[in-house]
Amino acid sequence: MLSRIATRAASRTLNRGFSALPTNADNGGIITPLEEFHKSQGGKLVEFAGYSLPVLYNKDNGGILAEHAQVRNKAGIFDVSHMGQIKWHGADCDDFIEKCVVGDVKGLKPGFGLLTLITTPEGTIIDDCIVSRAKEGYIYMVVNGACKHKDMAHFNAELEKYGSKDVCMEYMEESLALTAIQGPKAAEATQTIMPSGIDLTGVDFMQGFDTELAGVPGCRITRCGYTGEDGFELSIPSGHAETVIGALMEHPDVDVAGLGARDSLRLEAGLCLYGNDIDNTTNPIEAVLGWTLGGKGSRRRTEQGFVGADKFLKPEGGLMKVARKRVGIAGHKAPARGGVELYDATGENKIGEVTSGVPSPTLGHPIAMGYVETAHSKVGTDIMVKRGKKMLPAKIEKMPFVQTNYYRAP
Numbered sequence: 001m002l003s004r005i006a007t008r009a010a011s012r013t014l015n016r017g018f019s020a021l022p023t024n025a026d027n028g029g030i031i032t033p034l035e036e037f038h039k040s041q042g043g044k045l046v047e048f049a050g051y052s053l054p055v056l057y058n059k060d061n062g063g064i065l066a067e068h069a070q071v072r073n074k075a076g077i078f079d080v081s082h083m084g085q086i087k088w089h090g091a092d093c094d095d096f097i098e099k100c101v102v103g104d105v106k107g108l109k110p111g112f113g114l115l116t117l118i119t120t121p122e123g124t125i126i127d128d129c130i131v132s133r134a135k136e137g138y139i140y141m142v143v144n145g146a147c148k149h150k151d152m153a154h155f156n157a158e159l160e161k162y163g164s165k166d167v168c169m170e171y172m173e174e175s176l177a178l179t180a181i182q183g184p185k186a187a188e189a190t191q192t193i194m195p196s197g198i199d200l201t202g203v204d205f206m207q208g209f210d211t212e213l214a215g216v217p218g219c220r221i222t223r224c225g226y227t228g229e230d231g232f233e234l235s236i237p238s239g240h241a242e243t244v245i246g247a248l249m250e251h252p253d254v255d256v257a258g259l260g261a262r263d264s265l266r267l268e269a270g271l272c273l274y275g276n277d278i279d280n281t282t283n284p285i286e287a288v289l290g291w292t293l294g295g296k297g298s299r300r301r302t303e304q305g306f307v308g309a310d311k312f313l314k315p316e317g318g319l320m321k322v323a324r325k326r327v328g329i330a331g332h333k334a335p336a337r338g339g340v341e342l343y344d345a346t347g348e349n350k351i352g353e354v355t356s357g358v359p360s361p362t363l364g365h366p367i368a369m370g371y372v373e374t375a376h377s378k379v380g381t382d383i384m385v386k387r388g389k390k391m392l393p394a395k396i397e398k399m400p401f402v403q404t405n406y407y408r409a410p
């Protein structure tokens with residue numbers, strides 16, 4: 001059994017900080033294993049979540065709009081190596097993780113994962129993350145790049161409270177890159193780099209496994225993504241990331257995509273961006289993420305036991321009422337970015353504000369996400385968007401704005 005000393009030793013990399021890693025001299029961001037690849041593709045590199053990542057690629061094909069269309073119609077590759085990859089080991093890690101997140105980790109079948117939330121004692125959201133049960137016997141967790149160090153500091157603090165149990169957190173800071181391939185052609189392209197005998201048509205949404213990719217051992221593939229389209233996240237040993245991406249790029253329907261397209265794609269799909277649409281001031285019910293706990297009568301709702309549960313769940317497992325809710329917004333004729341104020345239909349009473357907004361490339365009109373008072377949150381409710389001195393009519397819109405295409409195995 002691993003001791004608390006072993007747990008601490010495995011977690012020492014948490015405190016090394018960004019300064020220990022090489023940075024891009026132009027933007028100061030930590031370079032990912034695909035830095036040179038991005039430059040070769042004409043990537044416009046910016047600092048994001050402390051990392052040097054392409055916001056778009058300077059190709060003569062239409063910029064962000066073209067990259068967005070590439071993912072919606074074919075397949076696009078994103079570098080998401082800024083995300084934190086953690087492996088949890090030990091007989092007690094299920095129990096410990098369930099004290100930190102709201103999802104049913106113990107109920108996961110080998111090879112499957114779920115989206116869940118890490119919560120504070122106040123019941124607000126520290127981060128959203130994906131937790132998977134690897135067939136190889138460990139728990140695989142992917143957390144947001146901008147949150148990963150505070151996430152792991154939180155885990156360490158909870159480990160101190162948990163006592164001498166068999167739990168070990170292994171943070172894969174430098175050893176693994178993470179990329180995503182998304183779009184209707186993603187499966188076809190990814191199949192070309194799979195070992196003989198593995199057929200991706202049998203791999204369901206949120207299912208993953210350790211494997212070789214393009215002949216590179218030590219990889220992991222998960223069918224998931226952040227665009228609303230079918231696709232995969234690929235965890236690759238850092239020194240071989242370009243080999244795998246290069247093999248994918250040989251497919252005629254695959255091209256690169258940057259942060260700009262990733263943002264418009266995720267908003268069309270109604271997906272939250274941590275720091276914009278959810279943060280440590282919002283709870284799961286306000287964010288309309290109560291489904292991450294399971295439905296009425298689910299084990300996580302009734303047993304609870306995770307940090308902050310009593311702040312948004314009733315003792316019997318019901319959801320507490322909230323004063324505001326996250327909603328979709330459309331119908332306004334000019335784009336509304338984060339921070340724009342929202343008013344009721346009269347234009348006299350402020351009811352909330354926008355947290356994310358873009359002109360939708362797919363729909364051809366502006367869309368937004370934000371929080372409004374619960375009384376105004378019903379789909380179809382007329383509201384006003386304040387732009388400067390003008391009030392623009394809009395409506396509460398059902399999300400996702402664009403139909404999602406998550407894959408279900410036959």
